[in-house]
Amino acid sequence: MHILVIGGAGYIGSHAVKALLKAGHRVSVFDNLSTGLEVNYFKDAAYTVGDILDYPSLQKAMSQDVDAVIHLAAKKAVGESMENPEKYALNNIAGAINVLNAMSACGVKRLVFSSSAAVYGEPVYLPMDEKHPLNPMSFYGFTKYDMEKYFDWYDRLKGIKYVSLRYFNAVGYDEDGDVRGLEKNPQNLLPIVMETANGTREKMKIFGNDYPTRDGTCIRDYIHVTDLGSAHAAAIEYLKTAPESQIFNLGTSEGISVLEMVNKTEELIGRKINFEFAPRRPGDPAVITASAEKAGKILGWKAEHSTIENIILSTWQVYKR
Numbered sequence: 250m251h252i253l254v255i256g257g258a259g260y261i262g263s264h265a266v267k268a269l270l271k272a273g274h275r276v277s278v279f280d281n282l283s284t285g286l287e288v289n290y291f292k293d294a295a296y297t298v299g300d301i302l303d304y305p306s307l308q309k310a311m312s313q314d315v316d317a318v319i320h321l322a323a324k325k326a327v328g329e330s331m332e333n334p335e336k337y338a339l340n341n342i343a344g345a346i347n348v349l350n351a352m353s354a355c356g357v358k359r360l361v362f363s364s365s366a367a368v369y370g371e372p373v374y375l376p377m378d379e380k381h382p383l384n385p386m387s388f389y390g391f392t393k394y395d396m397e398k399y400f401d402w403y404d405r406l407k408g409i410k411y412v413s414l415r416y417f418n419a420v421g422y423d424e425d426g427d428v429r430g431l432e433k434n435p436q437n438l439l440p441i442v443m444e445t446a447n448g449t450r451e452k453m454k455i456f457g458n459d460y461p462t463r464d465g466t467c468i469r470d471y472i473h474v475t476d477l478g479s480a481h482a483a484a485i486e487y488l489k490t491a492p493e494s495q496i497f498n499l500g501t502s503e504g505i506s507v508l509e510m511v512n513k514t515e516e517l518i519g520r521k522i523n524f525e526f527a528p529r530r531p532g533d534p535a536v537i538t539a540s541a542e543k544a545g546k547i548l549g550w551k552a553e554h555s556t557i558e559n560i561i562l563s564t565w566q567v568y569k570r
């Protein structure tokens with residue numbers, strides 16, 4: 250199939266491109282390079298630099314015999330979304346509407362979407378499955394929730410079938426070293442641990458050590474991007490037969506605490522990581538874990554690269570340079 254990957258030069262997108270090429274698909278990427286990087290380009294994929302808010306360019310990319318779209322182009326910083334909701338409304342919501350309208354105009358009927366655990370908000374039960382109540386706590390989470398609602402309507406009205414993949418905490422790097430782009434000014438835990446280990450930062454903060462968890466720090470469900478990549482390929486396979494639209498959680502159901510991540514990194518790479526305990530970060534639930542049973546049953550997907558060792562070592566391989 251010919252797959253258009255919107256946002257395919259970014260961190261998760263480039264791992265998805267690798268999985269799609271490996272599965273034998275023709276891959277075209279549309280990316281505005283706002284966070285995507287040329288260093289992530291694969292020689293077997295075709296790249297167009299363009300923005301989803303530029304509708305004519307988007308429609309042009311969509312009009313080239315595209316069989317399916319993977320839409321990953323979105324802003325993703327939770328904190329920024331609360332300070333600058335306008336940017337998130339425009340890029341995420343208006344951007345997704347442009348993607349849907351371009352698909353509709355070009356007769357493209359299959360969509361894979363990168364959603365997020367942020368649609369759930371504070372856990373009511375754990376591990377969270379897809380039936381868990383949706384109560385996003387950030388504007389970012391709301392935009393993902395809202396986009397899923399648009400997809401529902403375009404399924405009903407336009408016959409566009411979609412698979413929404415709700416990622417939990419995406420981490421790790423391609424083990425063959427094919428994706429090497431580092432995020433500028435990362436906000437997420439593991440890149441910050443890595444930047445502290447390689448000397449980019451002098452010290453890091455652990456937000457809160459008084460949570461009701463085994464060591465007092467927050468627990469999250471970390472999923473390797475290579476596993477996310479294979480889920481995109483599996484979602485495309487699923488959509489080939491045009492069945493019903495679906496929503497899947499992608500996680501391991503295992504939780505790792507912040508302190509465990511820091512300690513295990515020290516142990517595996519043999520370096521000291523300077524940290525201090527700091528107050529809780531507003532809006533952080535104590536524990537989040539996913540049930541990805543549904544993705545296992547329907548997509549035949551399971552996490553195969555997401556051990557803590559592999560997560561840390563594959564990331565260090567990129568950060569140590």
Ligand code: UDP
Binds near residue numbers: 438439453456457469
């Ligand atoms: N965290 C931390 N220090 C940092 C960054 C993150 O202690 O410098 C914690 C954060 O409070 C949360 C966990 O690490 O409990 C994962 O945070 P991240 O921002 O990576 O992902 P989130 O779970 O918020 O989507």
